[in-house]
Amino acid sequence: xxxxxxxxxGNTPICQPDSVQLRCLAIDEILxxxxxxxxxxxxxxxxxxxxxxxxxCFKELALSILWHKLDSFVPLLRLLPSHAWHQxxxxxxxxxxxxxxxxxxxxxxxxSRLAQYAQLVREFxxxxxxxxxxxxxxxxxxxxxxxxxxxxxxxSILWNETREAIFPYVLSVISPHxxxxxxxxxxxxxxxxxxxxxxxxxCCTKLQDIEILYLAQHPDASNALVQLLSNNSANLSxxxxxxxxxxxxxxxxxxxxxLVDVSIWMNCAPxxxxxxxxxxxxxxxxxxxxxxxxxxxxxxxxxxxxALEAPRLVTFHMTISHQPTVDVLREHLDVFACAPCRSALxxxxxxxxxxxxxxxxxxxxxQLESEQGLPMHTVTAETLQPLLRLSLLTHLVVKTPWxxxxxxxxxxxxxxxxxxxxxxxxxxxxxxxxxxPYVPLDAxxxxxxxxxxxxxxxxxxxxxxxxxxxxxFYSQSLLRIxxxxxxxxxxxxxxxxxxxxxxxxxxxxxxxxxETQGExxxxxxxxxxxxxxxxxxxxxxxxxxxx
Numbered sequence: 001x002x003x004x005x006x007x008x009x010g011n012t013p014i015c016q017p018d019s020v021q022l023r024c025l026a027i028d029e030i031l032x033x034x035x036x037x038x039x040x041x042x043x044x045x046x047x048x049x050x051x052x053x054x055x056x057c058f059k060e061l062a063l064s065i066l067w068h069k070l071d072s073f074v075p076l077l078r079l080l081p082s083h084a085w086h087q088x089x090x091x092x093x094x095x096x097x098x099x100x101x102x103x104x105x106x107x108x109x110x111x112s113r114l115a116q117y118a119q120l121v122r123e124f125x126x127x128x129x130x131x132x133x134x135x136x137x138x139x140x141x142x143x144x145x146x147x148x149x150x151x152x153x154x155x156s157i158l159w160n161e162t163r164e165a166i167f168p169y170v171l172s173v174i175s176p177h178x179x180x181x182x183x184x185x186x187x188x189x190x191x192x193x194x195x196x197x198x199x200x201x202x203c204c205t206k207l208q209d210i211e212i213l214y215l216a217q218h219p220d221a222s223n224a225l226v227q228l229l230s231n232n233s234a235n236l237s238x239x240x241x242x243x244x245x246x247x248x249x250x251x252x253x254x255x256x257x258x259l260v261d262v263s264i265w266m267n268c269a270p271x272x273x274x275x276x277x278x279x280x281x282x283x284x285x286x287x288x289x290x291x292x293x294x295x296x297x298x299x300x301x302x303x304x305x306x307a308l309e310a311p312r313l314v315t316f317h318m319t320i321s322h323q324p325t326v327d328v329l330r331e332h333l334d335v336f337a338c339a340p341c342r343s344a345l346x347x348x349x350x351x352x353x354x355x356x357x358x359x360x361x362x363x364x365x366x367q368l369e370s371e372q373g374l375p376m377h378t379v380t381a382e383t384l385q386p387l388l389r390l391s392l393l394t395h396l397v398v399k400t401p402w403x404x405x406x407x408x409x410x411x412x413x414x415x416x417x418x419x420x421x422x423x424x425x426x427x428x429x430x431x432x433x434x435x436x437p438y439v440p441l442d443a444x445x446x447x448x449x450x451x452x453x454x455x456x457x458x459x460x461x462x463x464x465x466x467x468x469x470x471x472x473f474y475s476q477s478l479l480r481i482x483x484x485x486x487x488x489x490x491x492x493x494x495x496x497x498x499x500x501x502x503x504x505x506x507x508x509x510x511x512x513x514x515e516t517q518g519e520x521x522x523x524x525x526x527x528x529x530x531x532x533x534x535x536x537x538x539x540x541x542x543x544x545x546x547x
Contacts (some may be wrong), residue, residue: 028061035065067120072129076150077140079114085136099136121151124173125158128185134165141172149175156180162187168196171203178204182211190221197224207232208258211240226252237261242293250304254282263291263317266301284310291317297324297332305335313341316348323352323401326383337386347395348387351428352379378402381409384425388412394421399428403460404437407446410459414446423447424458426485438462438487441498442469448477448502458483458510464490471501479503483510484538492537496544506545511538 024030035058038047045066052062067075077085077097090096144150154175161167164187174181181204186193197212201224210232212225225241226249233252238261245253245264253259262284284290287310294301297320316336323329329352336342379400387396396417403425410425417423439459445467447454454477461484482503489495499506511534 031058031061032065035062039065063117064120067117069123069125070121071125071127072131073137073140074131076114076118077132077136079117080140084139090130094131096130097132097136099133099139118151119153122153123156124151124154126170126173127158127160128162128166137166137169141169144172151175152177154178158182158184160185164189164192167192171196171199174200174203176203176206179207180209181207182209184211184213194220194224197221197228201228201231204228205231206235208235209238210236211238213240213242222249225249229253234258239264241265250282251280254284257285259284260286261289262287263289263293265293266304280307281309282307284308284313287313289313289315291315291319293319293321295321297328302332302335305332305339308336308339308341310339310341312344314344314346316341316345318350320350320352323379326379329379330383330386333384333386337389342390343392345390346393348390348393349395349397351397351399352401353428378404380404381406384409388416391416392419393417394419395423396420397422397424397458399424399426401428403427405439407440407442410439410443411446414443414450418450419453420451421453422456423451423454424456424483426458426460426483441465441467444499444502445469445471448475448479449473452476452478454479456481456483458485460485461487463495464488466494466498471498475502475504477503478505480505480507481510482506482508486512487534487538489534489537489541492540493544496541499541499545509538509542509545511535 035048035051038051039045048062048066051058052066053059074097084100085097086100087095087097150172152175154173155178157170157173157178157180159167159170159173159182161170162185167187170183181200207228210228222243222245225243229236229239229249229252233256235258236256237258239253239259240261240263242265245266250266253262253264282304290310290313324332379398379402381404384398384405387393387398390396396413405425413423439461441461441463443459444457444461447457448471457479463484479502482499499509
């Protein structure tokens with residue numbers, strides 16, 4: 001089409017530009033990244049809006065980018081007749097849309113105009129916004145009662161709202177095409193949350209990613225979550241939920257054919273059920289990532305470990321709110337190390353908090369000693385021995401309150417985990433010199449010699465004494481980060497030279513003193529020694545190594 005014919009037909013000439021440069025801007029794959037860069041890199045929505053009114057060729061693409069993702073209802077509310085709302089500044093200087101105090105306001109909005117923009121929205125992120133008054137929102141959504149979905153093409157929703165009056169508006173955002181739903185905060189009214197989730201379950205049956213955090217721990221809410229999972233069992237690939245998972249819920253998850261990523265909170269007491277015995281395996285056919293948050297280990301959690309198959313599991317994380325006794329922990333690790341998932345497993349993380357005392361509190365610095373003179377919950381090499389069966393691990397992180405490891409066990413670890421990239425065995429929470437034995441520097445020698453791919457190493461070493469034997473090999477270690485906890489140190493120049501020899505690529509040494517709990521620990525002589533002597537010495541080592 002020539003320029004004259006374009007003008008004759010009434011089309012804007014720039015739609016069929018003559019120059020190669022302008023012709024390129026008519027190609028979506030070229031123009032879209034330019035507009036997205038304009039939107040993301042400081043020039044903002046106003047500049048993209050200007051492009052939309054500059055040329056007809058830009059309009060459609062510019063509008064789709066502007067409306068692709070919303071974090072507020074304000075853009076829709078501004079489509080209301082101007083007499084229906086006004087904008088004021090609140091006490092913090094932020095702009096807030098308010099409903100005009102006029103009786104029988106007509107909020108009628110041309111449906112075609114609203115649909116023109118709403119059908120462009122694909123993502124919605126709501127984080128307890130206060131940029132529109134509750135009255136205005138109520139009036140807007142009241143006028144839409146019984147109508148079709150507001151956002152018919154909605155794909156992804158993040159909803160973070162604790163106000164009971166606003167939380168149900170998530171039902172106005174969802175659509176049958178929604179694939180991702182994330183509710184990271186919700187009201188304390190569990191019946192309201194359960195009702196909303198039940199309605200979401202009826203509408204959204206093609207969800208692939210569900211994230212429900214901080215949900216009220218109540219049977220109604222849990223049952224509603226199970227209903228949501230059941231209705232989306234064919235498509236779900238990721239679940240992150242801090243809601244209580246019951247036995248039936250676990251069994252339902254294990255049968256989902258596309259479930260790849262699971263992060264759940266389990267209350268083990270109800271899991272101690274005949275539904276989870278060895279004859280009812282938790283298959284998880286394609287699961288690759290599993291994260292458990294558990295209050296404490298017991299027979300219920302052991303039944304889960306015993307039934308777990310997950311032949312493709314690559315990553316396993318477990319956080320225990322209160323550390324169990326060493327016998328219970330050893331029993332769980334024994335079972336897990338024999339599970340079918342061990343051949344595919346590459347990442348294992350275990351973190352325990354302080355154990356409970358008999359009165360329901362936490363021991364803190366109260367140390368109940370075993371026959372060996374160690375705290376009764378001390379994790380020893382014997383406790384962690386089953387982990388040596390997971391020889392293909394590339395990442396192993398274990399943090400417990402009172403670890404007591406010896407050089408023999410650490411030598412076995414270095415010789416077993418030849419492909420390890422991250423190896424961390426450190427105290428979780430406050431440590432003291434009298435309760436958590438240090439690891440000799442010989443352990444670093446073992447890892448430098450046997451684990452060349454190790455990048456991140458964490459051990460509570462004793463750097464006040466040199467290794468028992470001199471280093472007799474040329475290290476090819478790639479280690480870059482070394483965590484030493486609250487390690488004592490003498491002669492920092494000598495330690496720096498040793499570390500440079502063992503780890504030629506070392507860049508960062510992480511040292512942190514004993515955590516303090518109350519004024520009594522601030523006067524602890526050991527803590528004072530750490531602050532005045534060890535911390536400056538490790539700073540010298542860091543400076544010398546990083547040169």
